[in-house]
Amino acid sequence: MMYHRINNSVGEKLTGLSVDISNFEKHLLFYKNNFQILRLEEEWTSLKKTGLVITFDDGYADNIINALPLLEKYQLPATIFVTTLNIDSKDEFWWDRLVFDYSNCKESFFVPNQNNAISKSNRSYKILTDFVHALRNEDKEEWFLAFEKINNISFIHREEFRSLTNSELKFLSEHPLISIGIHTHNHYSLGTLSYEEQKKELQLSIQNLNELTTQNIKYLALPHGSYNQDTIEVMNDLNLSAVLLANNYYSSSKNKASRKIYRILMPNIKHNELRNYIKKYNFKIW
Numbered sequence: 001m002m003y004h005r006i007n008n009s010v011g012e013k014l015t016g017l018s019v020d021i022s023n024f025e026k027h028l029l030f031y032k033n034n035f036q037i038l039r040l041e042e043e044w045t046s047l048k049k050t051g052l053v054i055t056f057d058d059g060y061a062d063n064i065i066n067a068l069p070l071l072e073k074y075q076l077p078a079t080i081f082v083t084t085l086n087i088d089s090k091d092e093f094w095w096d097r098l099v100f101d102y103s104n105c106k107e108s109f110f111v112p113n114q115n116n117a118i119s120k121s122n123r124s125y126k127i128l129t130d131f132v133h134a135l136r137n138e139d140k141e142e143w144f145l146a147f148e149k150i151n152n153i154s155f156i157h158r159e160e161f162r163s164l165t166n167s168e169l170k171f172l173s174e175h176p177l178i179s180i181g182i183h184t185h186n187h188y189s190l191g192t193l194s195y196e197e198q199k200k201e202l203q204l205s206i207q208n209l210n211e212l213t214t215q216n217i218k219y220l221a222l223p224h225g226s227y228n229q230d231t232i233e234v235m236n237d238l239n240l241s242a243v244l245l246a247n248n249y250y251s252s253s254k255n256k257a258s259r260k261i262y263r264i265l266m267p268n269i270k271h272n273e274l275r276n277y278i279k280k281y282n283f284k285i286w
């Protein structure tokens with residue numbers, strides 16, 4: 001299962017990356033009662049029930065503030081895949097900032113270097129997302145400042161969207177229930193990068209994580225689920241155990257053997273919708 005933010009300031013339907021705290025607690029209870037909760041590092045053989053692994057991507061501070069107390073309450077292990085770019089900074093990820101900015105635009109808004117105003121629609125949001133996604137991080141910052149200026153938006157970094165601090169990450173890495181995984185440094189789509197660029201991304205992020213944790217970091221969650229043949233080569237060269245996709249499908253023993261592990265994005269659904277939501281995946285016991 002793949003989560004990102006566990007936070008009551010869900011407030012943004014556009015990304016679907018937040019689950020509120022009470023829903024998350026109900027999810028955990030449901031998992032505990034119906035599945036065998038596993039760690040990525042374990043052997044997934046001879047299960048008594050269908051197995052389930054809890055994962056978080058990006059490294060939001062709410063993982064320690066809101067999710068950890070509940071994982072402790074029910075004694076459930078989880079892996080947190082950390083993007084190292086914003087660790088110990090107030091900066092928000094570009095997709096959260098874009099949602100904030102877009103929500104604060106008027107019905108008709110401007111984009112940098114274009115004369116004509118654009119009307120809000122699902123399509124215009126998608127075009128903006130694709131455009132910003134493709135920029136290098138330095139260029140994203142410049143683009144945001146220009147976009148906010150022409151649309152009269154004052155963006156202030158929000159506490160509820162920050163990443164973990166160094167000391168929070170260190171604490172998590174020493175916690176018996178928590179495994180730390182790689183989610184690259186810059187959160188670029190690896191499938192768009194060369195072998196060398198991908199290797200640099202992963203090495204930089206591993207180096208940053210090694211400064212804060214003593215865990216042997218072996219798993220990589222792919223930003224945006226994106227990869228290419230070189231990603232697999234880099235994974236082998238860096239001796240990683242497996243990559244985790246974001247494809248909304250469940251894993252089988254075959255996936256574990258192929259070292260590409262499938263994952264399901266858990267939406268912010270309430271307890272009464274949970275059983276039906278999970279049922280549609282028709283998990284098999286293996």
Ligand SMILES: [Zn+2]
Nearest residue numbers: 057058223224
């Ligand atoms: Zn991510």
